[in-house]
Amino acid sequence: GTQGSLADLAASWMTQKQTFSDIGLTGNFIENHDVDRWFSSSPNWNTYQTALTAVFFLPGIPIAYYGTEQGMAAGDTAAGKDNNNRQPMWSHGGFNTSAPLYKWTALLNSARKRMLDEMDSNADIDHLDSFVAQTEIMSFQRGSALVVLSHLPVSEVVSYLVEVKTSHAPGTRLCDQLSDPTYSGRPCVTVTSDNSIQIEMFGSPRVLMPPVAGTGSLLVLAFAAPLWLLPLAFVMFAAWRWNRVLRVSDSCAIQELAPVVLGPQPESVLVASVEHVVATKDHGVLKVVAGGLGKVAGIMCQYHPGKLICVHPCMHEKDYSFAKHVEPVQVVVEGRTMLVEVLLYHRGPDPSTPGSPDVTFYLLDHASFRDRPEGVYPCPQTSVKALTFYSIWNQALARVIDRVKPGVFHCPDYHNAMSCMYLERSLPVVVMLHNAEYQGAITTQQFGAMERSALASMFNVSEQVLTAMAFRDGHFNMLQPIIKYTEACQQGYGICAVSRNYAQEAKQSHSVFWGLPEIRGIENCMPECERPEFAKYDDVSYQEAKGKAKRSIQLQYGLHEDPHARLFVFLGRWVKQKGM
Numbered sequence: 001g002t003q004g005s006l007a008d009l010a011a012s013w014m015t016q017k018q019t020f021s022d023i024g025l026t027g028n029f030i031e032n033h034d035v036d037r038w039f040s041s042s043p044n045w046n047t048y049q050t051a052l053t054a055v056f057f058l059p060g061i062p063i064a065y066y067g068t069e070q071g072m073a074a075g076d077t078a079a080g081k082d083n084n085n086r087q088p089m090w091s092h093g094g095f096n097t098s099a100p101l102y103k104w105t106a107l108l109n110s111a112r113k114r115m116l117d118e119m120d121s122n123a124d125i126d127h128l129d130s131f132v133a134q135t136e137i138m139s140f141q142r143g144s145a146l147v148v149l150s151h152l153p154v155s156e157v158v159s160y161l162v163e164v165k166t167s168h169a170p171g172t173r174l175c176d177q178l179s180d181p182t183y184s185g186r187p188c189v190t191v192t193s194d195n196s197i198q199i200e201m202f203g204s205p206r207v208l209m210p211p212v213a214g215t216g217s218l219l220v221l222a223f224a225a226p227l228w229l230l231p232l233a234f235v236m237f238a239a240w241r242w243n244r245v246l247r248v249s250d251s252c253a254i255q256e257l258a259p260v261v262l263g264p265q266p267e268s269v270l271v272a273s274v275e276h277v278v279a280t281k282d283h284g285v286l287k288v289v290a291g292g293l294g295k296v297a298g299i300m301c302q303y304h305p306g307k308l309i310c311v312h313p314c315m316h317e318k319d320y321s322f323a324k325h326v327e328p329v330q331v332v333v334e335g336r337t338m339l340v341e342v343l344l345y346h347r348g349p350d351p352s353t354p355g356s357p358d359v360t361f362y363l364l365d366h367a368s369f370r371d372r373p374e375g376v377y378p379c380p381q382t383s384v385k386a387l388t389f390y391s392i393w394n395q396a397l398a399r400v401i402d403r404v405k406p407g408v409f410h411c412p413d414y415h416n417a418m419s420c421m422y423l424e425r426s427l428p429v430v431v432m433l434h435n436a437e438y439q440g441a442i443t444t445q446q447f448g449a450m451e452r453s454a455l456a457s458m459f460n461v462s463e464q465v466l467t468a469m470a471f472r473d474g475h476f477n478m479l480q481p482i483i484k485y486t487e488a489c490q491q492g493y494g495i496c497a498v499s500r501n502y503a504q505e506a507k508q509s510h511s512v513f514w515g516l517p518e519i520r521g522i523e524n525c526m527p528e529c530e531r532p533e534f535a536k537y538d539d540v541s542y543q544e545a546k547g548k549a550k551r552s553i554q555l556q557y558g559l560h561e562d563p564h565a566r567l568f569v570f571l572g573r574w575v576k577q578k579g580m
Contacts, residue, residue: 006050006151007473010133011511013058018508024126028055029063033086037065039073046203049104050149053178053205054138056112057147059126069105070096104178111177111207115145129167132515135473139164146174146208150201163198165491166191166208174208195491266407266428268307272397272416273297275376276312278345278361283322288315290376292498293412293434301347304357311362311400313369313393314343315376320363329364329399331392332460340396341365362404364396377415381442384458390418390478391459398422414440414479421461421469421481426489431482433497433506433519440479441512447476472512480512492516501566 017023030051031038038048048068056062072092089095096102119125129141138149139162146166168174168191175188176199189197189208199206277298278286289295300308314320323343331338343363350356368389372378378386397419401409409429411417417440420429447455455476456463469481486494492515497503500521507519537545547563554561 005135006138006149007133007135007511009054010131010138010514013054014508014511014514017059023059024061026060027063028058028060029065030055031065031068031085032063033065035085037073037085038068039071044203045101046150046205048101049178050151050205052105053108053147053207054149056108057115057140057142057145057207059128059142062112064105067092069102070099071101107178108207111145111209114177114209114212115143119143129517130165130515132164133511137162137164141167144168144209145177146197146206148199148201148206148208150203150205160201161198162201163196165196167195168210170195172210175211177207177209178205266306268309268404268406269304269408269410270309270311270401270404270406271297271300271410271412272311272419273412274313274393274415276310277301278310278312278322278363279347280322280345281347283319286318286320288312288318288376294376296412296434301357301359304359305355306358308357308359309362309404309406310359311364311397313389314363314365316370316372320365323361323363329396329403331395331399333388333391334457338366338392340392340399342400360404362400364393364400366392366396368392387455387458390415394418395422395460398424401427411482414477417479417482418459418470419482420485421459421465428490429482429486429494431486431495433495433502435502441472441475441477441510447471447474477512483512483516487515493518496520496522498522 016026020026030048038051042048052064055064067087067089070089070092072087072089116125125143127142130146131140132138136151138151140147146164146168148162148164150162166172166174170191170193172191173188174191174197179187187200188211189199191197197208199208273293274288275290275294275297276286276288277294279298279301280286287294287298289298297310301310320343323345326342326344328339328341331340341364343361343365345361345363347359347361349358368385369392371385372389378389380386394416397416399422401419402424405425406427409427410432411419411429412432413434417431452463452467452471456466459466459470461469469484470477472480483495486492495513495516495518497506497519498521503519503521507513507516513519534542550563550565550567551561553559553567554565559565
């Protein structure tokens with residue numbers, strides 16, 4: 001119906017995909033003899049068309065209930081009448097092949113059949129590309145079909161433009177298969193150089209596919225092209241005039257940044273984290289560690305190849321006198337300009353150890369950073385104190401990134417992810433997820449207009465930018481800005497997790513990741529010298545060794561032998577962050 005959102009639909013489908021081993025064998029339906037017919041609660045045709053398009057093009061077996069293509073709705077809904085959901089079709093005018101919805105359903109069925117017919121025999125017919133879901137818009141590509149769904153009723157807006165990503169090559173012409181070609185022709189668009197298209201929407205769904213080879217004529221196209229440009233130009237002007245351009249895939253233009261261009265191995269990598277380990281030459285080792293992230297930070301400083309730049313906030317009761325003061329950076333919180341002190345410490349390569357890293361530390365000092373007696377991470381997350389910490393930290397981090405101009409920004413987890421909203425230049429980013437469950441979302445509180453305005457002032461961005469970049473399903477999410485950045489500037493690539501299982505669970509469980517092409521799992525991302533017994537394995541032999549070890553444990557403890565079963569071994573903090 002008109003309730004809920006397309007993000008809810010995506011979440012429901014992802015749960016189903018996670019539950020069933022073969023999603024293609026499940027049935028997709030929106031109505032049947034035991035539930036009210038669609039039109040009894042939602043008279044808008046476009047909502048039904050959107051729902052049925054999802055039924056036909058999401059993986060699974062599509063089921064269409066008889067009579068709805070004739071516009072049938074439930075009859076008497078009084079108790080004991082079974083809602084008359086099983087009425088005979090002849091009582092509603094019979095089987096009319098000229099009914100508008102019948103014609104549209106035929107187009108939908110034809111488009112799905114063509115999509116399946118064009119798939120390679122060895123292809124995964126249930127694979128989806130470019131999957132993005134928001135409240136009002138959902139898009140995905142299955143085979144050659146690019147599907148764009150809209151949740152906006154026709155009465156709410158005359159027309160609007162939607163920009164979506166596609167895996168079709170730049171220059172490919174895509175035409176809507178659900179528009180009746182005998183009425184006004186089929187609207188077509190061309191894939192741009194960044195693998196995206198803009199398509200005019202009127203509330204109903206679109207299924208865009210390349211034109212069938214051999215149809216039409218060059219002469220007709222030559223005369224038709226100027227005619228297509230006129231309505232397209234008008235729609236683009238109208239969208240600008242009415243400020244009604246929806247972008248499923250945000251553009252780097254939000255921050256006036258250029259798309260990322262990847263080159264050879266970068267000269268330097270900047271990693272930022274709240275936890276840190278600084279091994280000094282004369283003052284021993286300074287540690288601010290809460291878990292595995294702190295250990296990784298220390299290991300990177302020992303083994304990272306090339307130049308490494310580490311940025312960390314100073315911690316209370318820690319002595320940073322070994323570092324020298326350099327030019328501070330400015331941040332703005334609730335309209336107040338503040339200075340954040342910058343301390344610099346450089347530890348060059350060890351001459352006695354060939355290949356040892358060249359590490360430069362930028363240690364940021366501010367009263368809010370030192371005021372963390374409760375632990376390494378400020379809590380609770382919803383407190384003004386904690387949010388102020390993250391605002392100052394992310395703004396100051398962005399200023400340091402702009403100052404030192406690293407080749408790559410390595411962002412572990414959500415604590416530093418909002419810094420991308422303040423960058424003055426684009427650069428490649430790598431996001432490493434260290435937790436499978438908690439992904440930066442404050443789910444304990446819904447933020448209304450008043451709270452959003454206060455947050456925008458606190459984080460020194462407009463309310464519009466904060467809502468677009470850091471809100472999802474009504475919740476404030478500190479990880480989402482860098483996910484949006486990767487989608488806009490590097491086609492969604494660059495997100496990793498510390499294991500394949502973490503990567504799979506995060507991708508399936510958290511809607512913030514659903515639009516990404518992948519989350520890459522890196523198994524046991526430790527240097528070989530730390531675990532020399534693993535140096536002999538490549539990726540294939542490592543997985544085989546894991547399988548043998550699992551079978552050995554299952555035999556030893558009398559467990560059922562199942563190569564796909566997970567062994568539960570817990571070493572760490574028993575908290576929700578760790579997926580408990």
